[in-house]
Amino acid sequence: MPRQITSYSNETVKRLRALRDKKARRAEGLFLAEGLRILAEARDSGSLPEIIAYSPSGGIHPLAADIIAAAEAKGADIIETTPDILSKMSGKDNPQAILGAYRQPDTSLAAIDRDSSPLWIVAQALRDPGNIGTILRTGDATAAGGLILIDDSADPYSVEAVRASMGAIFTQSVAIARWDEFVTWLRSGSGQLVGTSLNTDHDYLEPTYEQPCFLLIGNESQGLPSAYEAECDLLVKMPMLGRADSLNAAVAAAVMAFQVRASWRN
Amino acid sequence: MPRQITSYSNETVKRLRALRDKKARRAEGLFLAEGLRILAEARDSGSLPEIIAYSPSGGIHPLAADIIAAAEAKGADIIETTPDILSKMSGKDNPQAILGAYRQPDTSLAAIDRDSSPLWIVAQALRDPGNIGTILRTGDATAAGGLILIDDSADPYSVEAVRASMGAIFTQSVAIARWDEFVTWLRSGSGQLVGTSLNTDHDYLEPTYEQPCFLLIGNESQGLPSAYEAECDLLVKMPMLGRADSLNAAVAAAVMAFQVRASWRN
Structure with a gap:
């Protein structure tokens, strides 16, 4: 009662x-x-x-x-x-x-089963819980396995993130890790780490991405640190046709996640 | 001084x-x-x-x-x-x-020069000024001409929208109109009205979109009204591979805008 x-x-x-x-x-x-x-x-x-x-x-x-x-x-x-x-x-x-x-579930990397999905989103130092929730929602739509939050990030279990996830907080795995922990874990198994960067000529539409693909998204204000770019197995460039040199982090994650999925349908 | x-x-x-x-x-x-x-x-x-x-x-x-x-x-x-x-x-x-x-510039449809860009984003009854700003930022990145806001929408000149636009409020044209006004204006010239819908089998990756392409994005909670879908020249479906049946509005706009641009590069 x-x-x-x-x-x-x-x-x-x-x-x-x-x-x-x-x-x-x-x-x-x-x-x-x-x-x-x-x-x-x-x-x-x-x-x-x-x-x-x-x-x-x-x-x-x-x-x-x-x-x-x-x-x-x-x-x-x-x-x-x-x-x-x-x-x-x-x-x-x-x-x-x-x-x-x-x-709250276990958010350690050890709880992530990388073989459960060919696509994972990795985001670095996101500050906006709304972006985290939106990325979780996109992860659900693209059948990603989940979201790995690197370095100091807003809390994925905040009311704002849960709300923006529209329920995806319950369908996506979430892990929270420092960068070096993540790299050690990543390299202990298979997986292509893909970053978006302005410092490459490799167009994001060209590759057939490998599986599992780990999409690395930089934070809202600085983008990816150069050491993180250097760790990537593949850097791709999304064309910026206007004056701005970056996209909203949740938008960048979504365009890339849909393109990775599209590359597997060819 | x-x-x-x-x-x-x-x-x-x-x-x-x-x-x-x-x-x-x-x-x-x-x-x-x-x-x-x-x-x-x-x-x-x-x-x-x-x-x-x-x-x-x-x-x-x-x-x-x-x-x-x-x-x-x-x-x-x-x-x-x-x-x-x-x-x-x-x-x-x-x-x-x-x-x-x-x-504030003139936000009437009459101020829009549709021939100035092959891509325009049209959004219906958006409630979140952050989404409006994010869509403007995506419009800049994809060299859209601007954003046409249909029906009752949050204010694109609010502090939150301007902030999320990261300056794109100054590079993108903005118009505000009722749906019937917009349709009359649209049909007075060339342009393909493209909507995203679950009620079609037409995959979003298939078409080479026409120019100018007017991408119609539904509002955050309801998506597009069926009468608005019926007005579209083309409905396409973005695959939803998880449990959710929709994306964040700014994410949907971005994935579609990048795909429309990608279709023109084939």
């Missing part, structure tokens, strides 16, 4: 609210996902929340009822509350009617 | 700060751009601000001095102020050391 909570000062309300901060996410090992669409995506991908908070005002969608029942059967804490309290938890003026707190 | 302003209640400070709101931008016909990189892009594209505010603390970059001198020669109002006041104007904790207020 759900617990009824109508007090802002309730401990579970405070605990869920705290998950908007990285420190609390780290300490608890949990993260927040909001909205029936993403919770359904999670469930269909085999993830159920450990805590659910929902508002029954406006009626409970049958799919929400299913997810609540499934989570409760697994011992989740189910909280029935008000839209105002959901708003406080999610930090949004118009909160979704349901949110869940999920266990 | 610059005016020294150190008071938050100064009229010009208040006026610049107000440009963060759409209503004030409309009323004044001005918009804000921040940072030397974007102001230099603007200048190189032939745009100078009507008002400049900058902080001399930390020294004045020679490029900033050039832009200030050029704007002053054209009669711009030049304000020397403090980082705190710049922060108040831009709404950012760590403001750029310089910002400019620019005149």
Whole structure:
């Protein structure tokens, strides 16, 4: 049975609210996902929340009822509350009617099975959680195995990243590693590391990329450090026909990921 | 000579700060751009601000001095102020050391010269100004002529859109129109209207797109209305290999824009 909570000062309300901060996410090992669409995506991908908070005002969608029942059967804490309290938890003026707190999976490289997909996205020092979520969403669309975040990066389990991922946080593997760790891991198995660069004449449309392909995306403001470029097995250039010399990081990842997939269809 | 302003209640400070709101931008016909990189892009594209505010603390970059001198020669109002006041104007904790207020260009369809580029991006009811800016940046990279915003859209002259455009707001034409206005204008000349859809078997890699190509991108949450799809001369499908059935709008625009350009290189 759900617990009824109508007090802002309730401990579970405070605990869920705290998950908007990285420190609390780290300490608890949990993260927040909001909205029936993403919770359904999670469930269909085999993830159920450990805590659910929902508002029954406006009626409970049958799919929400299913997810609540499934989570409760697994011992989740189910909280029935008000839209105002959901708003406080999610930090949004118009909160979704349901949110869940999920266990963060293992983000070590050891948990990545490179043979599970021919395509992986590797991103260096991304600062914008929206970009991380968008890249996860693109990873899902291109059936990438997942996203490997290199160096100091925004948190893929932040509310903004989870929201932008549109559920892909539950379908894509996520690893977090330092560059040297990543290179050691990469070179312990097969894989072509592909970077985009202005310092090459090799057009991105030409290669048939190798499998597994590890697409390396530079950070938003600096692009790839030259030592990282030097480690790449292949550098390719995306034509920049205008005045700018770079693309948004999530856009660059997407154009390359679709092109890698296209190269395998020839 | 610059005016020294150190008071938050100064009229010009208040006026610049107000440009963060759409209503004030409309009323004044001005918009804000921040940072030397974007102001230099603007200048190189032939745009100078009507008002400049900058902080001399930390020294004045020679490029900033050039832009200030050029704007002053054209009669711009030049304000020397403090980082705190710049922060108040831009709404950012760590403001750029310089910002400019620019005149909004004519955003009617009549101002668009379709023969100036073989590629145009048309986006319907985008809600996220960051997506608009990112699409402008992609438009620059693919030498699109510009972006036509259909129906109720976020403001391309908002601070967030201008920032995400990385200067492309000054290199890309922007028009704002209702759908029926746009269709009438489109059909008064040449042009292939291309939409992405799940309701077709036509793969996006197959066509050699016609010129000028008008790429129609649906909004973030609903995609294209069916009547808009029906108006398209060509519908193509981007493969969705995972669980999700859509991409981020700016990502979809970019993958398509690069593919349209790629089709012309065969």
